[in-house]
Amino acid sequence: MxxxxxxxxxxxxxxxxxxxxEFTPESLAFNANLQExxxxxSIICNLETGGRIPAEDAYKQIKQLWKQLKKSKxxxxxxxxxxxxxxxxx
Numbered sequence: 787m788x789x790x791x792x793x794x795x796x797x798x799x800x801x802x803x804x805x806x807x808e809f810t811p812e813s814l815a816f817n818a819n820l821q822e823x824x825x826x827x828s829i830i831c832n833l834e835t836g837g838r839i840p841a842e843d844a845y846k847q848i849k850q851l852w853k854q855l856k857k858s859k860x861x862x863x864x865x866x867x868x869x870x871x872x873x874x875x876x
Contacts, residue, residue: 801821802818805818830848
């Protein structure tokens with residue numbers, strides 16, 4: 787199986803782990819956003835540590851990512867969920 791070099795690079799720079807919590811579409815979506823947040827924070831920290839971006843820029847980027855994650859939490863985890871209909875007895 788030959789993978790496209792762009793796909794290989796994407797998997798390397800943006801790894802995704804399997805979700806193992808209680809499954810709901812909302813928790814799965816939030817988990818994906820949380821993993822992306824953690825990965826991007828790591829990249830920003832490494833760029834700042836390596837002198838590639840100034841500390842102030844790193845802070846601003848992290849602050850923006852945090853706001854996005856908070857919005858994602860409110861949208862996926864804090865919103866009231868519709869009740870799951872029960873199946874009629876057989």
